[in-house]
Amino acid sequence: MSLPSDAQLWKIFDEVKPDLKPKKVMEEANRCLFCSDAPCVKACPTGIDIPLFIKKITTGNMKGSARVIMEANPMGATCARVCPTEELCEGACVLNDASLPIMIGDLQRHATNWAMKNHSQLFEVSEPNGLKVAIIGGGPAGLSSARELARLGYQVTIYEKNEKAGGLDTYGIVPFRLPQDIALWEVEQVEKLGVTIQTNTEVGKDIPIDAVLNDFDAIVLAVGMANVPPLTVPGEDLDGVYDAIQLIERVKDGHVRDQFIGKNAVVIGAGNTAIDAATCLKRLGASRVQIIYRRTEEEMSAYPFEFSFAKQEGIEFRWLTQPVQMIGDEKNQVAKLECMHMKLGDADASGRCRPIEIENSNFYMNADVVVKAIGQQRYSSFIEAFDLEHEQGVVKIDPETMQTSNPKVFAAGDVIFGNGKGEAMVVAAAEQGKQAAYAIHKHLLSKV
Amino acid sequence: MADLHVDFAGIKSKNPFWLASGPPTNTGYQVQRAFEAGWGGAVWKTLGDPIINVTSRFAGLNYGGQRVAGFNNIELITDRPLEVNLREIRETKRKYPDHVIIASLMVEPQAEKWHEIVKRVEDVGVDGLELNFGCPHGMAERGMGSASGQVPELVEKQTYWAKEAAETQVIVKLTPNITDITATAYAATQGGADAVSMINTINSLMGVDLDTWNTIPNVAGKGTHGGYCGPAVKPIALSMVAECAGQPDMNLPISGIGGIENWRDAAEFMLMGASSVQVCTAAMHHGFRIVEDMIDGLNNYLDEKGLTSAMDLVGQTVSKYMKWGDLDLNHKVVAQINQEHCIHCNKCQIACEDTAHQCIEFFTDTEGQVALKVREEDCVGCNLCSIVCPAEGAITMIEQPTSAPMTWNERQRLLSTFGG
Amino acid sequence: MHEFKLFTEEKREIDELLNKDCSIVRVQENLDGAFIQFTQDDQTITLHIRTPDGRKYLTNQLSAKRLNRTMT
Numbered sequence: 001m002s003l004p005s006d007a008q009l010w011k012i013f014d015e016v017k018p019d020l021k022p023k024k025v026m027e028e029a030n031r032c033l034f035c036s037d038a039p040c041v042k043a044c045p046t047g048i049d050i051p052l053f054i055k056k057i058t059t060g061n062m063k064g065s066a067r068v069i070m071e072a073n074p075m076g077a078t079c080a081r082v083c084p085t086e087e088l089c090e091g092a093c094v095l096n097d098a099s100l101p102i103m104i105g106d107l108q109r110h111a112t113n114w115a116m117k118n119h120s121q122l123f124e125v126s127e128p129n130g131l132k133v134a135i136i137g138g139g140p141a142g143l144s145s146a147r148e149l150a151r152l153g154y155q156v157t158i159y160e161k162n163e164k165a166g167g168l169d170t171y172g173i174v175p176f177r178l179p180q181d182i183a184l185w186e187v188e189q190v191e192k193l194g195v196t197i198q199t200n201t202e203v204g205k206d207i208p209i210d211a212v213l214n215d216f217d218a219i220v221l222a223v224g225m226a227n228v229p230p231l232t233v234p235g236e237d238l239d240g241v242y243d244a245i246q247l248i249e250r251v252k253d254g255h256v257r258d259q260f261i262g263k264n265a266v267v268i269g270a271g272n273t274a275i276d277a278a279t280c281l282k283r284l285g286a287s288r289v290q291i292i293y294r295r296t297e298e299e300m301s302a303y304p305f306e307f308s309f310a311k312q313e314g315i316e317f318r319w320l321t322q323p324v325q326m327i328g329d330e331k332n333q334v335a336k337l338e339c340m341h342m343k344l345g346d347a348d349a350s351g352r353c354r355p356i357e358i359e360n361s362n363f364y365m366n367a368d369v370v371v372k373a374i375g376q377q378r379y380s381s382f383i384e385a386f387d388l389e390h391e392q393g394v395v396k397i398d399p400e401t402m403q404t405s406n407p408k409v410f411a412a413g414d415v416i417f418g419n420g421k422g423e424a425m426v427v428a429a430a431e432q433g434k435q436a437a438y439a440i441h442k443h444l445l446s447k448v
Numbered sequence: 449m450a451d452l453h454v455d456f457a458g459i460k461s462k463n464p465f466w467l468a469s470g471p472p473t474n475t476g477y478q479v480q481r482a483f484e485a486g487w488g489g490a491v492w493k494t495l496g497d498p499i500i501n502v503t504s505r506f507a508g509l510n511y512g513g514q515r516v517a518g519f520n521n522i523e524l525i526t527d528r529p530l531e532v533n534l535r536e537i538r539e540t541k542r543k544y545p546d547h548v549i550i551a552s553l554m555v556e557p558q559a560e561k562w563h564e565i566v567k568r569v570e571d572v573g574v575d576g577l578e579l580n581f582g583c584p585h586g587m588a589e590r591g592m593g594s595a596s597g598q599v600p601e602l603v604e605k606q607t608y609w610a611k612e613a614a615e616t617q618v619i620v621k622l623t624p625n626i627t628d629i630t631a632t633a634y635a636a637t638q639g640g641a642d643a644v645s646m647i648n649t650i651n652s653l654m655g656v657d658l659d660t661w662n663t664i665p666n667v668a669g670k671g672t673h674g675g676y677c678g679p680a681v682k683p684i685a686l687s688m689v690a691e692c693a694g695q696p697d698m699n700l701p702i703s704g705i706g707g708i709e710n711w712r713d714a715a716e717f718m719l720m721g722a723s724s725v726q727v728c729t730a731a732m733h734h735g736f737r738i739v740e741d742m743i744d745g746l747n748n749y750l751d752e753k754g755l756t757s758a759m760d761l762v763g764q765t766v767s768k769y770m771k772w773g774d775l776d777l778n779h780k781v782v783a784q785i786n787q788e789h790c791i792h793c794n795k796c797q798i799a800c801e802d803t804a805h806q807c808i809e810f811f812t813d814t815e816g817q818v819a820l821k822v823r824e825e826d827c828v829g830c831n832l833c834s835i836v837c838p839a840e841g842a843i844t845m846i847e848q849p850t851s852a853p854m855t856w857n858e859r860q861r862l863l864s865t866f867g868g
Numbered sequence: 869m870h871e872f873k874l875f876t877e878e879k880r881e882i883d884e885l886l887n888k889d890c891s892i893v894r895v896q897e898n899l900d901g902a903f904i905q906f907t908q909d910d911q912t913i914t915l916h917i918r919t920p921d922g923r924k925y926l927t928n929q930l931s932a933k934r935l936n937r938t939m940t
Binding site: 777778805823825826851852854858859862863866867 | 870871872892893894895896897924927928930931932934
């Protein structure tokens with residue numbers, strides 16, 4: 001395999017799942033029963049009126065359809081692609097038992113594709129109410145807050161440390177599941193409502209925290225989570241050892257091209273990001289990609305559809321396997337991974353069985369690429385600099401008011417997402433962002 | 449955002465969408481729920497001497513897995529005392545002064561009966577009256593409904609009696625169970641009607657149960673004909689609206705009824721001359737909430753068309769609807785198969801071969817694949833292939849250059865000069 | 869049998885006679901189609917037109933001729 005051209009690179013990163021064809025869209029939309037008090041709506045964290053947006057597809061009211069989706073979920077185009085729909089709306093569809101569930105995600109994708117293609121302006125802003133809100137972090141939670149606040153008449157500024165907004169939607173989900181332009185379209189929708197997005201601006205570094213606290217009427221903390229934590233095993237600093245989040249970020253920005261061709265890769269961890277990293281390496285030409293996980297298929301946080309996709313892509317899974325050290329060659333390049341076999345013990349605090357090392361079970365795996373995908377670290381020091389109460393980096397909020405220990409600061413998204421429940425979903429972040437916006441509105445209105 | 453307000457015979461409605469008289473408008477509770485959902489108006493379930501109903505009452509026609517392609521009923525007019533209905537109408541109108549309430553009425557064809565009910569109903573503040581000359585079942589056997597609606601003299605006379613007492617607008621609801629609906633529409637005009645609405649339900653028997661040999665629906669094993677409605681009747685209703693809208697000497701506003709279930713259907717009726725539309729079956733199938741997309745969809749459609757008011761649609765297609773003899777004989781379209789979209793089901797070929805003009809044939813393309821093409825010189829442009837084609841875009845009807853237009857009527861005039 | 873062939877033949881016959889400056893004096897239509905009477909120099913020729921396209925063509929030619937005459 002030679003160096004891929006731009007065209008080839010984007011070809012291998014084409015969306016895995018094609019758009020539904022127009023005929024299929026109409027057949028599927030007309031199959032929807034238009035249930036009343038529908039279970040799919042209740043199963044959607046953002047409460048999209050699913051039967052209504054599908055009905056609008058059947059009547060050809062595409063703008064209306066897209067609006068219903070985006071109104072409830074400002075990340076509606078992203079979620080159409082990355083939501084674990086069989087766990088949510090489609091899993092709740094009443095047709096599951098009668099025939100087959102409606103392909104809600106695909107229909108949502110069709111409707112939002114229409115909006116993207118037709119440059120439809122779906123929302124308008126209210127009269128400015130003179131109040132200012134700062135949002136720290138331009139990911140799904142922050143954008144979603146910003147969209148709702150802008151519609152309510154607030155002057156909103158988003159501080160985003162990256163070059164582009166969109167957070168993990170822009171940088172953290174592999175392009176063949178979520179092309180970057182989808183996430184950037186959602187960013188653009190928010191910007192069109194007059195929201196200022198200051199990119200390349202890290203609060204606490206490029207702009208003092210005090211300034212943000214003093215200059216705004218309210219603040220939404222939506223910084224998400226940080227990079228993958230260290231494994232704390234020897235050899236982690238060898239060349240060829242990557243952080244999955246950073247790796248995918250570089251892939252999405254088009255920086256990664258040929259360095260994985262023919263490589264023998266091991267991905268540590270079995271969550272959504274591990275699957276993304278593994279399938280991504282395979283598409284970038286790695287000859288063998290193995291996922292190792294210290295527990296079993298039962299406990300992994302990747303969704304069943306992700307697991308089956310990975311297997312279709314030729315990813316091998318090694319369960320009950322724990323890395324002990326990474327061994328390099330003379331050029332300081334990783335060459336081997338020493339691992340141990342594990343067995344499962346009693347359930348731990350997260351409810352999952354605790355992995356226990358089996359003595360003297362050590363073995364070696366050849367690997368010239370090792371990717372760490374064992375979760376994400378917290379921005380604990382940043383949260384402390386903000387002087388907010390937290391529990392191991394998870395910001396504490398009042399679930400009713402979305403307020404942190406500083407009543408002026410609200411929080412949403414991964415920054416308030418508790419440990420040990422798999423990974424947070426975009427759709428949940430979007431909903432929390434909306435709720436934070438409504439909470440701010442309620443809070444500030446009560447003061448007027 | 450376009451303005452969805454319509455002016456129907458002087459009755460101002462916030463949108464053209466009204467619930468038709470029927471089960472959905474039986475009570476104040478229901479009508480108020482409908483107004484909350486967004487309906488601009490409601491025609492109250494027909495008032496008259498309270499009746500006794502049978503069970504069961506409805507049947508649905510399912511077609512190819514879709515439920516309620518058609519619907520029929522043997523339910524009669526209201527079974528509640530007039531006084532109860534009037535109390536609820538008064539209360540509903542008080543709570544929703546900006547919504548239209550029309551009272552549907554049916555009494556025996558006697559002047560004093562009409563005078564009495566008109567006065568009592570108008571007293572509670574309705575915006576108009578709709579005379580039900582249409583229901584084909586039950587009431588017709590008692591000389592009311594379609595029995596009176598099929599006789600132009602009775603239509604004219606009863607309209608006249610209602611008008612004698614009425615201060616609000618009188619809408620005459622016409623039955624489709626008649627050969628020429630313009631005859632009764634004209635009679636309504638003569639009687640002084642302010643508007644007409646159409647169509648009421650069509651005579652029907654929904655089916656026969658092959659296990660029990662009972663009719664569908666049945667009442668203790670016996671059945672009777674019912675009134676047919678729902679999506680399947682839309683083309684019939686639309687043509688009747690078109691016939692009336694195109695009558696030069698009959699300029700009454702038309703309220704379109706029959707199979708309307710979304711904004712598209714509504715827009716079609718409006719283009720064909722209706723300035724309000726009434727919906728019943730679709731609401732019975734899906735609930736009052738369907739009006740949300742009717743409003744939203746019509747709004748977006750008007751925006752797309754660059755129109756500022758829903759009234760701008762009314763009647764735009766009327767002048768395009770005419771007698772067959774005035775259509776251009778020389779206009780020619782031929783079918784064209786677009787190979788890249790064809791999925792090779794061959795349905796067009798067999799349809800043309802067996803039932804049209806034998807002009808679709810197989811050929812082997814340059815890659816050795818068998819495909820279909822149209823022998824254009826033999827194609828009469830009937831549309832059949834494109835109608836049966838299941839693949840979007842696979843068959844298009846292409847307009848052909850032809851001689852100057854000539855209609856049948858023009859041709860016959862021309863031939864008459866040659867002794868033809 | 870392709871009707872188009874029949875029509876082409878009928879059209880050819882009509883054109884031939886019209887090109888010979890024959891004039892149409894009478895058109896009669898009945899259950900069997902159209903019968904067109906052409907005359908030239910006391911001679912009468914009758915064409916039997918069976919196809920709908922042929923009958924349409926005939927009237928289009930008549931109409932064109934009439935238009936021509938009114939214009940000249």
